[in-house]
Amino acid sequence: MLRYCRSELPAFLTCLRRAVEIESPTNSPADVSRLARFFAKELKRLHGKVKVLRHPTAGSSVWAEFWPEKRPRKSVLVLGHLDTVWDKGTLRRMPFRTRGGRAYGPGILDMKSGLACGLWAIRALRELGISPSTPVRFFFNSDEETASRAFRKQIFAEARRARAVLVLEPAAAGGALKTARKGVGEYRITVYGRAAHAGIEPGAGVNAIAELARLLLRIEQLARPLRGLTLNVGLIQGGTRSNVIPERATAVVDVRVPRKKDGEAIERKVRRLRPVHPEARLEITGGINRPPMDRARALRLFRKARALGRALGMELEEASTGGGSDGNFTAALGIPTLDGLGGVGEGAHALSEHVIISELPRRVALLAALIATL
Ligand SMILES: [Zn+2]
Structure with a gap:
């Protein structure tokens, strides 16, 4: 798995660059919808059943389903958001670039690298002929940065159909997974x-x-x-x-x-x-x-991720954070939720926003391994 993910790194970076270069500020629905269509197309190429969900005032969200024929029906839900806090035009002073083993750009850490990890985890499973034992669904939300009002009902409904929720928000410092949020x-x-x-x-x-x-x-x-x-x-x-x-x-x-x-x-x-x-x-x-994301909802998933991480040469820690995500909702519904599975880097919502490139293949491999074994 890890060897495959490493070999795919150049293609991953090309995809990540394209996602970063489609600017998607929450307050510009047409731009968020453009990124939604980009990911919808990529998910379709992986043979997913894909829907672009429109909204009258917010940008479009993306829903996708893989391995729908699997029993039991309860899915693994992979949750992310398309929108960023960066106004349109930020790209001019903060273009996508790689330097010193890091990739920079608006929204690259929060959370376009996470979305790309989700995509590549499915690609890895497909390419290696690994089929998870439950359906896998994706929900890429369009207005997370402004409290997730537009698609909250749909996120709740998807979470209720899930046995576990994996959230693609950036990792905490040092790559730690997020088990509690205020x-x-x-x-x-x-x-x-x-x-x-x-x-x-x-x-x-x-x-x-x-x-x-x-x-x-x-x-x-x-x-x-x-x-x-x-x-x-x-x-x-x-x-x-x-x-x-x-x-x-x-x-x-x-x-x-x-x-x-x-x-x-x-x-x-x-x-x-x-x-x-x-x-x-x-x-x-x-x-x-x-609502707060209770650590108790994450512990079993965290232990599993830690064990899988060891097999990939990672020593995963857990962390709590004051920042909210859509994982707050799914955990409050009582669904096991593990957050912080996206990119590793620094500077979310800051001009220095970046991800560490060498960490990306391991993050994809970890996500794929979780999806395959849950
Ligand atoms: Zn985020």
Whole structure:
């Protein structure tokens, strides 16, 4: 398996380059759909039954099925996302390139190398005449980077038909697999005050910015960093000009929760917030949109991957992360889920984003071995 995967590395890199050069920012559905069609074509060439799933506002997702005739019917689900956080045109200042054993480009680590690993794992199994004992299904989602709203139902439905979910997100540092992820939430907090002339009748106004500032200090105190419960006020907007008492101010807060009950506690506390000024009005929308991925769901799969990894000369560690993925959903449904099976590298969402080229054949071989033996 490993020998085959190593011999295929040049072809793999060509495919990876093509995927990186089809830019696919979440906010540009037509571009995400173009990448969907690219992967659909590649999956078809591997004799998969393939569907491109359209959506009225988001880009298309890709669904594929291999070995549908196998019994038992419960599949191995390979999960990935097509979208990236990089705006269209990033390629001009951050082109695909290889240097010093690394391959660079927007979305190459998160997660186009992972998608290519999925493709090549099937190719390896086909070429070596290895047939898994269950059907294998793929779901490449189009809007993971913005909370996976468009195809969430379909992902849930596929997960329920699966015995195990393998997520192609990048590996943690040193190639570690991800066995736990924090839950993710987002709250949009808007304060409505009353506008007035700041000089002529300052007492007639209710300052929404001042009110929001007081609230944010209280919100920051809800964090429990030692327990891993963190908050970030990441965005703030309000006011029109300095001589007008602002009528409206909004903040968006990102929340990360290690356990389900932390999410429930935060939800209760945020909903209980009240304005200090009796005439200010508060509107809170949002909530926890990805439940935590519980390590217990991953352990059996991780042990299996570690044993297979040893046979491939890898010493695989496990890691937990504050970042969410679609694995959060499948684990919360109770389906065994192992994450971080994609490329090994650094700089996801950063200009230095890259994968280590020599690790790619082993990642493909590991994925193929998992698919073949689950
Ligand atoms: Zn990702």
